[in-house]
Amino acid sequence: MTSPDRNKHPFRQPHLWLIRVIGVIVPRRLRADWRQEWNAELTNRELLLADWDKLNSRSKRDLVRRSLGAFWDALLLQPQRLEDEMFQDLRYGVRMLRRHPGFTLIAVLTLALGVGANTAIFSVVNALILRPLPYPDSDRLVWVEETSKTSAGSPAFGGHFLDWQEQSQTLEAIAQFDGGARTLSGVGEPERVDVGTISASLLPMLGVQPLAIGRNFSAAEDKPGAERVAILSDSLWRQRYNGDGDIVGKTITLNDAIYTVVGVLPESFRFSSHFDVFLPLALDPQQELAGQSRSFQSTVARLKPGLTLEEASMELDSLLQRYEMTRPNANWRLLDSRTRLVTLHEHLLGDTRRPLLVLLGAVGLILLIACANVANLFLARAVNRQKELAIRAALGATRLRLARQMLTECLMLSIAGGGAGLLLAFWLTSLLSSLTSTSTIGELARVAAITIDLRVLGFTLLISLLTGLLFGLVPSLQLSRPDLNVSLKEGGHGSGFHGRGLRSVLMVSEVALAIVLLVGAGLLIRSFVKLLDVDPGYRAENILTARLQLPPRYNEKSRRVQFYEQTLQRLAALPGVAAAGATSHLPLTSYNLGGALRVEGRLPKEGEKETTAPIGSVNPDYFRAMSIGLRAGRLFTDGDAQDAPSVAVLSETLARELFQDDDPIGKRLFVAGSGAELTTVIGVVGDIRHQGLDRQIDSAVYLSYRQTPRPGVALVLRTTGDPLSLATSLRRAVHEVDPALPVYQVMTMDERLSNSVAARRFNLLLLGGFAVLALVLAGVGVYGVISYVVTARTHEVGIRMALGAQRVDVLRLFIKQGMVRVLIGVGLGLFGAFALTRVMTSMLFGVSANDPTTFAVVASLLCLIAVMACYFPARRAARVDPLVALRHE
Amino acid sequence: MSPKAYLSYSAAVILQALGNGYQYGFDIMDITGLPSGTVYPALRRLENTGLIDSKWEKAGIAQREQRPPRKYYELTPDGEDALTEAVKRYRLLERHMPHPSKVTPTRERG
Numbered sequence A: 001m002t003s004p005d006r007n008k009h010p011f012r013q014p015h016l017w018l019i020r021v022i023g024v025i026v027p028r029r030l031r032a033d034w035r036q037e038w039n040a041e042l043t044n045r046e047l048l049l050a051d052w053d054k055l056n057s058r059s060k061r062d063l064v065r066r067s068l069g070a071f072w073d074a075l076l077l078q079p080q081r082l083e084d085e086m087f088q089d090l091r092y093g094v095r096m097l098r099r100h101p102g103f104t105l106i107a108v109l110t111l112a113l114g115v116g117a118n119t120a121i122f123s124v125v126n127a128l129i130l131r132p133l134p135y136p137d138s139d140r141l142v143w144v145e146e147t148s149k150t151s152a153g154s155p156a157f158g159g160h161f162l163d164w165q166e167q168s169q170t171l172e173a174i175a176q177f178d179g180g181a182r183t184l185s186g187v188g189e190p191e192r193v194d195v196g197t198i199s200a201s202l203l204p205m206l207g208v209q210p211l212a213i214g215r216n217f218s219a220a221e222d223k224p225g226a227e228r229v230a231i232l233s234d235s236l237w238r239q240r241y242n243g244d245g246d247i248v249g250k251t252i253t254l255n256d257a258i259y260t261v262v263g264v265l266p267e268s269f270r271f272s273s274h275f276d277v278f279l280p281l282a283l284d285p286q287q288e289l290a291g292q293s294r295s296f297q298s299t300v301a302r303l304k305p306g307l308t309l310e311e312a313s314m315e316l317d318s319l320l321q322r323y324e325m326t327r328p329n330a331n332w333r334l335l336d337s338r339t340r341l342v343t344l345h346e347h348l349l350g351d352t353r354r355p356l357l358v359l360l361g362a363v364g365l366i367l368l369i370a371c372a373n374v375a376n377l378f379l380a381r382a383v384n385r386q387k388e389l390a391i392r393a394a395l396g397a398t399r400l401r402l403a404r405q406m407l408t409e410c411l412m413l414s415i416a417g418g419g420a421g422l423l424l425a426f427w428l429t430s431l432l433s434s435l436t437s438t439s440t441i442g443e444l445a446r447v448a449a450i451t452i453d454l455r456v457l458g459f460t461l462l463i464s465l466l467t468g469l470l471f472g473l474v475p476s477l478q479l480s481r482p483d484l485n486v487s488l489k490e491g492g493h494g495s496g497f498h499g500r501g502l503r504s505v506l507m508v509s510e511v512a513l514a515i516v517l518l519v520g521a522g523l524l525i526r527s528f529v530k531l532l533d534v535d536p537g538y539r540a541e542n543i544l545t546a547r548l549q550l551p552p553r554y555n556e557k558s559r560r561v562q563f564y565e566q567t568l569q570r571l572a573a574l575p576g577v578a579a580a581g582a583t584s585h586l587p588l589t590s591y592n593l594g595g596a597l598r599v600e601g602r603l604p605k606e607g608e609k610e611t612t613a614p615i616g617s618v619n620p621d622y623f624r625a626m627s628i629g630l631r632a633g634r635l636f637t638d639g640d641a642q643d644a645p646s647v648a649v650l651s652e653t654l655a656r657e658l659f660q661d662d663d664p665i666g667k668r669l670f671v672a673g674s675g676a677e678l679t680t681v682i683g684v685v686g687d688i689r690h691q692g693l694d695r696q697i698d699s700a701v702y703l704s705y706r707q708t709p710r711p712g713v714a715l716v717l718r719t720t721g722d723p724l725s726l727a728t729s730l731r732r733a734v735h736e737v738d739p740a741l742p743v744y745q746v747m748t749m750d751e752r753l754s755n756s757v758a759a760r761r762f763n764l765l766l767l768g769g770f771a772v773l774a775l776v777l778a779g780v781g782v783y784g785v786i787s788y789v790v791t792a793r794t795h796e797v798g799i800r801m802a803l804g805a806q807r808v809d810v811l812r813l814f815i816k817q818g819m820v821r822v823l824i825g826v827g828l829g830l831f832g833a834f835a836l837t838r839v840m841t842s843m844l845f846g847v848s849a850n851d852p853t854t855f856a857v858v859a860s861l862l863c864l865i866a867v868m869a870c871y872f873p874a875r876r877a878a879r880v881d882p883l884v885a886l887r888h889e
Numbered sequence B: 001m002s003p004k005a006y007l008s009y010s011a012a013v014i015l016q017a018l019g020n021g022y023q024y025g026f027d028i029m030d031i032t033g034l035p036s037g038t039v040y041p042a043l044r045r046l047e048n049t050g051l052i053d054s055k056w057e058k059a060g061i062a063q064r065e066q067r068p069p070r071k072y073y074e075l076t077p078d079g080e081d082a083l084t085e086a087v088k089r090y091r092l093l094e095r096h097m098p099h100p101s102k103v104t105p106t107r108e109r110g
Helices: A014-025 A028-048 A057-076 A078-099 A101-130 A158-167 A234-241 A285-290 A309-326 A344-394 A399-435 A454-479 A484-490 A500-533 A557-573 A622-626 A652-659 A723-737 A749-756 A758-792 A794-802 A807-843 A852-878 A882-887 B009-019 B025-032 B036-048 B059-064 B077-089
Strands: A141-147 A171-185 A191-198 A229-232 A251-254 A257-264 A277-280 A296-303 A338-343 A543-549 A577-583 A595-599 A611-613 A615-618 A630-633 A647-651 A668-671 A679-685 A701-704 A712-719 A744-748 B052-056 B071-075
Touching: A014 A028, A014 A057, A028 A057, A028 A078, A028 B025, A028 B071, A057 A078, A057 B036, A078 A101, A078 A399, A101 A344, A101 A399, A101 A454, A101 A758, A141 A309, A141 A344, A158 A171, A158 A285, A158 A296, A158 A309, A171 A543, A229 A234, A229 A251, A251 A277, A296 A309, A309 A338, A338 A344, A344 A399, A344 A454, A344 A500, A344 A758, A344 A807, A399 A454, A454 A500, A500 A758, A500 A807, A500 A852, A543 A723, A543 A749, A557 A577, A557 A712, A557 A723, A577 A622, A595 A652, A611 A652, A622 A712, A647 A652, A652 A679, A712 A723, A723 A744, A744 A749, A749 A758, A758 A794, A758 A807, A758 A852, A794 A807, A794 A882, A807 A852, B009 B025, B009 B036, B009 B071, B009 B077, B025 B036, B025 B071, B036 B052, B071 B077
Parallel strands: A191 A277, A229 A257, A615 A701, A647 A679
Antiparallel strands: A141 A296, A141 A338, A171 A191, A171 A251, A171 A296, A229 A277, A251 A257, A543 A712, A543 A744, A577 A615, A577 A712, A595 A611, A595 A668, A630 A679, A647 A701, A668 A679, B052 B071
């Protein structure tokens, strides 16, 4: 055996040459070792086989094949190279971040605010918009309404429902339900409970099968005259019946009628309306189909798989038409009625989608501002790192390597910020879910739970990483291109640093984004202020309200009158009560469609719309208690009693609608539901906004409670002091008259008014909070940039001052430099806001989406903050001693 | 990675070869019939997971044989456990070990 020549020509020893070449891609740390191992093996094999020249071609091929296998070996070692460098980057990054704790803290906090706000709002969007309703195959559940020329959408008639249930080929199931409060008595205190009357098909259709205990209603029980049965909600069962496992078969008493409990709903059951007890709807097919009575209820249906809303809607329409055409003995036919189907999700979401998406957009802007801020911080810190980067570049680090190092630091920051943001989001989400109620986001609040689930976590991770890339990428690329000569010479403070332009761009965009957010919030604030300025027609302060519902034992009118008289007498006598009123029709409570009105001696013209108005039954003191002013005629007196002529008081708008400019006093009307042939108008009172401040004025007819006593009534106490202090006395007064009568919804009128604007306040609070955050971030951003500029130009300031510049000149120099950029940002922001705020139109009240006042105020506010943010660093520059400044590098 | 963790068949074969005393990469290739592009990455993986160890042979040996020093591999105690486990799972492991003579290179005549 002879030793092989180590310097053989590659063509003579291709295998060893291959190892040299392939070795280039092996991670440097492993390279020498790797080459030696392969060399040794191949050489050894060659020795075994004697000299290359003497090898047969098969053995030669074998050696070359083996050395080619080394390529695989080298390739599979590649991840280690990345790993090595990544760990290096990470270690280095941690060191850098720890060396500048202030920078790290501010950056992480800024990002945490951005990510936290985004995660929280996204968790709401996720719960309400993205996540399906908590029913099996919930995408097939639809909400059915009927529309006509006069109504944009009303519950469907029972007759239609029964017909659809029987005939429809497109629906798998259809159900109706209705709600109302009843008095639950028997064991313990009597209380008002919300009762849902549901068709037997509802629960199986929603997939609530089997029940927690017992069973659903049978078809036979869902008929009039069937045995009275009830299903309890989980919460009522637990609270009132202590979770009695043997509840099935026991009886409960509702409005003095006895029902047998057949089941209890599972705890997980969610429904858009809050019901404590469920009873069968028990529509009377004879009556409904014959058209003698018209009942209407909310309607939910389940489409057959694969069918669209349009197909089902078309079928229900044609069934409805046929039904109305062929129905015998119809009192009136609803020939212009059409059905309208929307998904149940869409129906429950209602008006909530738009504000939510606006909020999501707003937090998106916050995140962008946060990114710009952190990018700015990063650039600012990089000024001090110019020298370090230049040295690394001089030592052979490639640009990619430097950029990757910095990007790694950015990603570390963004992950830390994301983690902190997630903690913040957990807190914010629980806050938000406690703020969301039916008054803020509608009925969907009952169905959807706002939680942080996997999708939200994924979203957080995604935006954290995106944020890191966003604020890291551009600075990293910029900084990894250091001008070695300048950086090394100037010690990193020179004007050779090219991040300045980028910083200005970032500052301008921050200001612009903040303007957009501020304008949005400003518009909401203006809307809210305008809304609170609206005169509801009554004075809400110092009013205590409570509701009562008289049970069937008060069916006789005289008993009701007697009860009201006694109760009101006691209430009026309470110390601290200025007036004790009662009404069947309290503002801001559910809206009664009201009855038809016809003026005596005036025949309705063909095609003329009938005048209808809600009809309230009130006591004489009601107007005084609510501070609703008398405009003409007189108010009720105690004399307007059962046996006296029927009298009515009209609201101003209604009086004008019915009698135009004629004097309404003394005119006579037919008022549906008053029980009287004709009713004389005795007075006109001021208008009120029954449905809420942002709604139009509602006309109203008031009747005397002595003439038309209603079973449901709201007590209205005008108090001289704190209304709530009278709550106990109010209950006591009622119970002195009837101890078994529940008093519910005891709250001040102010509270009711405040609840009615809760949705707007919710949006305002959130968007306002975000806008303040944006303002702070933008202010900090401007401050940061100007501080940096001041530091970078200290030397120049020294020269200027040495040449005779005054402090005020220096101050002006820097403020001007900052404000030019701020003004560019403000301009761009106003332009953006002009384009973007129109999506908010539906959320505004009394303000246009391009309200010039808001735009002007917001722009000035931001400029003011910006001037302050420029002033402080500028003052620092102006105070500098020229000698010190000149020495400053 | 614990010794009980899953071993691919080729990794098990390589462990088996090491257990049988074939310590160099090329010898393992010869004995198992696996190509170098499989054997070497597998050896790196096994070494990373602590089932085998690698050492450079003493310079003296290499000098005596007038060649560069070779790297040899050994089973660690964990590796031996893993091999025992693998033999239980791949019952045919021992039978599949090819005979060394099959891949012995031949000399050209002349």
